Amino acid sequence: MAREGAALVTGATRGIGAAIATTLASEGWPVGVNFRSDAAGAERVIAAIEQRGGQALAVQGDVSDPDAADRLCAQVEERFGPVMVLVNNAGVRADNLSPQIDDEDWRLVLDTNLSGPFRLIRRALRPMMRARFGRVINIASIVGQRANPGQANYAASKAGLIGLTKTVAAEVARRGVTVNAVAPGLVQTELAAGVDEQRFFEAVPARRAGTPEEVAACVRFLASEEASYVTGSTLTVDGGLTA
Ligand SMILES: NC(=O)c1ccc[n+]([C@@H]2O[C@H](COP(=O)([O-])OP(=O)(O)OC[C@H]3O[C@@H](n4cnc5c(N)ncnc54)[C@H](OP(=O)(O)O)[C@@H]3O)[C@@H](O)[C@H]2O)c1
Numbered sequence: 529m530a531r532e533g534a535a536l537v538t539g540a541t542r543g544i545g546a547a548i549a550t551t552l553a554s555e556g557w558p559v560g561v562n563f564r565s566d567a568a569g570a571e572r573v574i575a576a577i578e579q580r581g582g583q584a585l586a587v588q589g590d591v592s593d594p595d596a597a598d599r600l601c602a603q604v605e606e607r608f609g610p611v612m613v614l615v616n617n618a619g620v621r622a623d624n625l626s627p628q629i630d631d632e633d634w635r636l637v638l639d640t641n642l643s644g645p646f647r648l649i650r651r652a653l654r655p656m657m658r659a660r661f662g663r664v665i666n667i668a669s670i671v672g673q674r675a676n677p678g679q680a681n682y683a684a685s686k687a688g689l690i691g692l693t694k695t696v697a698a699e700v701a702r703r704g705v706t707v708n709a710v711a712p713g714l715v716q717t718e719l720a721a722g723v724d725e726q727r728f729f730e731a732v733p734a735r736r737a738g739t740p741e742e743v744a745a746c747v748r749f750l751a752s753e754e755a756s757y758v759t760g761s762t763l764t765v766d767g768g769l770t771a
Contacts, residue, residue: 533659534608535751536560536600538591538648539618541569543717544667547740548615548747549573553582555748557613560587560604564618583608591618591644592636597651610655613751616645616689617667621719626680634681641685642692649696653705662705663751666693667743670711670766686711690762697760706759708750712743713766734767 535557540549563570570586577584589596622633656662672686697707
């Protein structure tokens with residue numbers, strides 16, 4: 529189905545972001561595929577989208593850079609029209625026990641996982657409200673909802689993202705714009721490398737990690753017309769871990 533406007537997915541070179549970009553393209557959205565450093569990864573995602581008849585554009589930018597939001601949205605607008613679906617997916621971790629987290633690792637994680645999404649939301653909302661349609665989907669984590677020792681900076685960023693989601697959702701609900709979060713548990717990607725899987729799987733009722741495609745399916749729903757009355761919510765996708 530041809531769409532008015534476009535989707536923008538941050539951190540879409542691999543993992544969950546790549547799966548989301550591909551899924552939204554298959555729903556008919558032209559997609560801005562954001563990357564920070566991995567231009568080849570972005571090109572691979574775009575080639576896969578185009579092979580299936582979709583449209584995509586690589587947009588370079590570090591979301592922790594205060595100027596990135598405007599640049600990324602402007603590039604997508606120029607090629608495909610306004611961003612109607614914004615997926616804040618780019619995220620990093622810099623784990624340590626709280627006494628050992630230095631200012632640099634605190635700032636890196638908060639700037640990337642929370643301030644970046646805030647600036648993109650701020651930039652993208654006005655055209656969405658004008659269009660009386662918009663979908664903002666923030667990729668949070670179950671670590672934003674319950675303790676995970678060694679991830680205080682990451683937990684603070686993801687809990688902040690959930691709070692941001694709820695408040696912005698309430699601000700724009702009457703304009704036809706929805707704002708939701710998705711909170712994955714452990715998903716097989718580079719970010720999850722190093723996790724003690726055996727110990728982890730014992731705690732997960734599904735006894736396995738999730739796939740990027742399983743997270744992307746949740747985003748597909750939240751981005752759809754059918755999800756128009758779902759806003760301010762956090763959709764957990766964790767194989768039952770936090771049930
Ligand atoms: N994997 C999990 O178990 C899990 C669980 C819960 C939540 N999540 C969340 O899901 C999201 C995606 O995670 P993932 O596992 O797919 O991670 P990943 O495989 O490490 O991929 C991260 C992506 O983010 C990009 N990125 C990182 N910093 C960036 C920045 N400053 N600006 C722009 N792009 C940036 C990377 O691009 P470059 O390569 O170009 O730097 C890459 O495309 C994150 O928000 C993460 O916190 C993941």
